[in-house]
Amino acid sequence: xxxxxxxxxxADRHTDLFEGQALRVSSPQGRFAAGASRLDGRVLQQxxxxxxxxLYHFEGRRxxxxxxxxxxxxxxHRLPAPAPSPATRLVLRTDDAAAYLTGxxxxxxxxxxxxxxxxxxxxxxxxxxxxxxKAFDDALAGDHRPIGTVLLDQGVVAGIGNVxxxxxxxxxxxxxxxxxxxxxxxxxxxxxxTAREELRRGVEDGAIITVGPREVGAATRRxxxxxxxxxxxxxxxxxxxxxxxxxxxxxxxxxxxxWCPECQS
DNA sequence: GGGTGATGCTGAG
DNA sequence: TCAGCCTCACCCC
Numbered sequence: 668x669x670x671x672x673x674x675x676x677x678a679d680r681h682t683d684l685f686e687g688q689a690l691r692v693s694s695p696q697g698r699f700a701a702g703a704s705r706l707d708g709r710v711l712q713q714x715x716x717x718x719x720x721x722l723y724h725f726e727g728r729r730x731x732x733x734x735x736x737x738x739x740x741x742x743x744h745r746l747p748a749p750a751p752s753p754a755t756r757l758v759l760r761t762d763d764a765a766a767y768l769t770g771x772x773x774x775x776x777x778x779x780x781x782x783x784x785x786x787x788x789x790x791x792x793x794x795x796x797x798x799x800x801k802a803f804d805d806a807l808a809g810d811h812r813p814i815g816t817v818l819l820d821q822g823v824v825a826g827i828g829n830v831x832x833x834x835x836x837x838x839x840x841x842x843x844x845x846x847x848x849x850x851x852x853x854x855x856x857x858x859x860x861t862a863r864e865e866l867r868r869g870v871e872d873g874a875i876i877t878v879g880p881r882e883v884g885a886a887t888r889r890x891x892x893x894x895x896x897x898x899x900x901x902x903x904x905x906x907x908x909x910x911x912x913x914x915x916x917x918x919x920x921x922x923x924x925x926w927c928p929e930c931q932s
Numbered sequence: 933g934g935g936t937g938a939t940g941c942t943g944a945g
Numbered sequence: 946t947c948a949g950c951c952t953c954a955c956c957c958c
Contacts, residue, residue, distance in 0.1 A: 738950055773942080829940090
């Protein structure tokens with residue numbers, strides 16, 4: 668679920684439904700009961716997506732920090748909504764809408780210092796910053812780790828997940844084993860702009876569809892069946908959409924990565 | 933219907 | 946280093 672595009676979609680939806688309103692906040696599960704009672708009745712001033720983090724800034728300098736982790740999920744409903752399950756960590760509610768949060772890795776009330784610490788540990792977010800920051804170029808130039816590892820480091824670039832790292836490197840024809848510091852200026856620039864473009868498209872589609880539809884004989888991205896939506900991710904042993912070489916996979920940064928040894932060499 | 937791994941990451945040990 | 950979050954999609958029976 669949660670690469671940067673998912674987080675941005677949630678932030679946009681919650682901005683529409685909740686921003687500027689006093690919210691009823693509760694925790695049916697109980698694990699966020701103390702935090703919920705401190706937010707209950709306060710006006711939500713701003714919802715912010717930063718990489719894979721959600722920040723809900725309430726009046727009184729109180730911020731709710733949510734990170735979905737692997738299994739976390741936000742369900743948002745116009746009222747009437749079904750009752751939240753007893754496992755629901757957090758409920759945000761107005762007279763018109765409700766959002767239910769289950770299974771998050773993080774759901775905490777934090778202060779300004781903590782907000783700055785979280786944001787300070789994140790690299791630039793391609794969905795937030797249009798021009799490629801110098802910090803990104805510098806980080807890659809000084810990093811000898813494989814680019815496949817570096818792209819998952821949220822301190823280098825925020826919001827890219829395991830699907831996007833495989834797909835962006837495929838689209839740019841870059842072998843994931845290449846040390847980041849060996850990339851040319853053009854390759855660094857292309858990685859940023861492709862990551863930004865694909866993340867933006869992910870926000871639009873609500874799904875990660877990187878394959879150009881005409882390349883595989885479809886008219887629109889939405890028409891593509893699941894197995895044709897990506898070039899490399901989870902396609903181990905299957906033929907590359909472009910050159911028919913078998914897609915390979917290996918572990919990198921503790922997780923599987925997929926690439927085409929012919930197109931990315 | 934049951935088992936399992938994953939679009940992540942933290943914090944206990 | 947690894948359990949944990951406790952959901953969902955996919956596979957196998």
